[in-house]
Amino acid sequence: MRAKTFLIITFVLFIIISFVSLPHNPLINDDATMYAVAIRNTIHFNEWLAPLITPGDMTSFLDKPPLGIWLLSIIPKLGGVNEVTIHISNVVYYTLMIGFLYVFLLKKRHRRIALYSALTLATSMTMILFARTPKLDILIAFGIMMSHLFIFQYIKKRQIRYLYYFTISVAMGVLIKSGFAIIMPGLTLLSLIILNKSARGSFFKIIGTKHFYLCLILLLAILSVGLGVQYFAYQDLFSIYLKSIFIHSKYNTSYFGFGFNKPVILFMLISIFPWTPLFITSINFRFKFNQPLTLRYFSAVWLLSNFFFLLLFFNQTDIRTFTMLIVPMSILVAYKLVSIQVFNKKRLVESIWAIFFVLIFAILIVSILKNPLNASGFDQRSILISLSFFVISEIIMVFYLVKPNASRYGILFFSVCLSYVILFYQTSIIANAFNPYIKWTDVISNEKKKGKQFVIYRPIGRELRMSSDLCYLDFKSGLADIYIWQRDDMIMLIKQGGVVVLTDNGSFADLSSSGNVLVQDKYSTIVSID
Numbered sequence: 050m051r052a053k054t055f056l057i058i059t060f061v062l063f064i065i066i067s068f069v070s071l072p073h074n075p076l077i078n079d080d081a082t083m084y085a086v087a088i089r090n091t092i093h094f095n096e097w098l099a100p101l102i103t104p105g106d107m108t109s110f111l112d113k114p115p116l117g118i119w120l121l122s123i124i125p126k127l128g129g130v131n132e133v134t135i136h137i138s139n140v141v142y143y144t145l146m147i148g149f150l151y152v153f154l155l156k157k158r159h160r161r162i163a164l165y166s167a168l169t170l171a172t173s174m175t176m177i178l179f180a181r182t183p184k185l186d187i188l189i190a191f192g193i194m195m196s197h198l199f200i201f202q203y204i205k206k207r208q209i210r211y212l213y214y215f216t217i218s219v220a221m222g223v224l225i226k227s228g229f230a231i232i233m234p235g236l237t238l239l240s241l242i243i244l245n246k247s248a249r250g251s252f253f254k255i256i257g258t259k260h261f262y263l264c265l266i267l268l269l270a271i272l273s274v275g276l277g278v279q280y281f282a283y284q285d286l287f288s289i290y291l292k293s294i295f296i297h298s299k300y301n302t303s304y305f306g307f308g309f310n311k312p313v314i315l316f317m318l319i320s321i322f323p324w325t326p327l328f329i330t331s332i333n334f335r336f337k338f339n340q341p342l343t344l345r346y347f348s349a350v351w352l353l354s355n356f357f358f359l360l361l362f363f364n365q366t367d368i369r370t371f372t373m374l375i376v377p378m379s380i381l382v383a384y385k386l387v388s389i390q391v392f393n394k395k396r397l398v399e400s401i402w403a404i405f406f407v408l409i410f411a412i413l414i415v416s417i418l419k420n421p422l423n424a425s426g427f428d429q430r431s432i433l434i435s436l437s438f439f440v441i442s443e444i445i446m447v448f449y450l451v452k453p454n455a456s457r458y459g460i461l462f463f464s465v466c467l468s469y470v471i472l473f474y475q476t477s478i479i480a481n482a483f484n485p486y487i488k489w490t491d492v493i494s495n496e497k498k499k500g501k502q503f504v505i506y507r508p509i510g511r512e513l514r515m516s517s518d519l520c521y522l523d524f525k526s527g528l529a530d531i532y533i534w535q536r537d538d539m540i541m542l543i544k545q546g547g548v549v550v551l552t553d554n555g556s557f558a559d560l561s562s563s564g565n566v567l568v569q570d571k572y573s574t575i576v577s578i579d
Contacts, residue, residue: 052455063466070473075480081182082520088122089130099282106534112293116224117185135183143180146191165383175320190372192222196234204251216264220271240354244336313360320371321378326402331381348377400450410440431482438468493526496549502530506552
């Protein structure tokens with residue numbers, strides 16, 4: 050069997066297993082649960098213009114534009130809302146994103162680069178993690194990728210249609226996750242204007258023309274329609290909603306302030322894992338002003354301009370941010386693979402980095418075996434099997450780098466895919482081991498069997514200390530019988546009795562209720578009131 054055929058078969062099987070294994074992919078107790086609840090409420094209560102966390106409470110909107118929730122709601126709407134269907138959407142968009150990148154690069158006659166970029170993108174840690182959660186990160190990464198590829202095409206070919214495609218993709222990105230969709234391509238464009246003569250000429254040529262103004266009008270029109278329709282749902286709260294999207298969102302407020310965010314470096318190295326040894330040595334800081342704008346040049350500028358923004362100005366240190374940079378990182382890894390495999394370039398540094406990762410993971414495994422419980426009391430041994438397979442993959446990478454060829458790369462890619470497949474089927478064990486709420490659903494279920502109404506109480510005006518805000522139990526326990534957000538209504542219901550209430554500790558204390566606390570932790574309370 051030819052090496053390329055083996056790679057394609059392995060990749061297709063990997064994508065199929067990515068879908069088939071979703072029943073083993075549980076809802077994680079973080080802000081993924083918030084999106085899951087918003088998706089469920091959008092569909093069940095037909096709240097398409099105003100996705101809400103608490104049905105009926107118009108102040109419980111997400112601080113995100115609507116398009117992302119709409120796109121994530123399509124498959125659950127067609128197949129019914131459950132834990133599998135809410136996870137399918139992002140795997141679909143992840144697959145489409147890989148396909149779009151492959152076809153785009155293939156049309157550019159970069160056959161090897163197209164293949165290696167797609168395979169690297171498909172098996173990068175950050176892409177895998179966020180493709181299997183109902184969050185917005187894959188969608189915004191898809192939008193930012195398209196905007197960059199379209200502007201690259203415009204600069205190279207100077208065909209106006211790509212400028213309009215760029216405008217539409219930016220608008221779609223803004224309607225998914227606001228600021229990033231403008232900042233990321235904006236920084237890339239600014240850097241290209243400074244560093245590359247060809248890009249500067251293409252950009253200045255369009256300024257002041259009718260197409261420039263038509264693109265601005267098109268951008269504003271799409272945003273106005275996409276956001277404007279929500280006025281009919283929010284009405285008096287519409288201005289507050291817009292402020293939450295564009296001003297008060299934690300991501301938008303994190304743009305301001307100069308500093309040195311060291312965790313960003315670590316997140317970048319983890320995000321492209323297990324291809325990190327190849328990525329580290331693929332970065333080139335040498336940019337010549339008169340140099341032709343190649344795909345490699347463009348990808349390096351795209352990556353570095355955005356990376357330094359995250360390093361120096363962006364205070365929200367979160368690995369999810371790097372879903373937006375995995376594409377240029379994958380393209381650079383592809384160029385490194387071609388230089389090693391086709392042109393037999395030196396690879397000593399890459400080998401040292403691969404050995405370094407083997408040692409780090411080996412030390413981590415030994416550490417877990419010696420101290421199975423972490424600081425929170427969770428048993429970490431559940432991750433040992435997955436870690437072991439990734440160690441094997443890095444060892445295979447070392448052997449590949451010693452004597453690279455297409456067959457050895459095929460074995461390496463197969464081992465990486467196998468490591469992820471093991472992780473897919475271990476995910477529920479790992480997630481449940483680190484989830485303190487896994488047994489709380491039984492408490493609620495038992496009370497409902499006694500004939501008590503299930504009530505979720507999220508009063509207006511609280512200072513949230515946990516982003517998921519009761520949403521894990523809200524989704525896993527099914528729709529509550531009653532949702533309450535006013536204190537007086539909750540007190541009246543307590544007097545009537547016959548309810549089991551899920552709320553946060555501060556809100557429960559404010560009620561001064563003498564109900565029977567069934568279970569409680571640092572944030573949440575379940576109380577039974579007869």
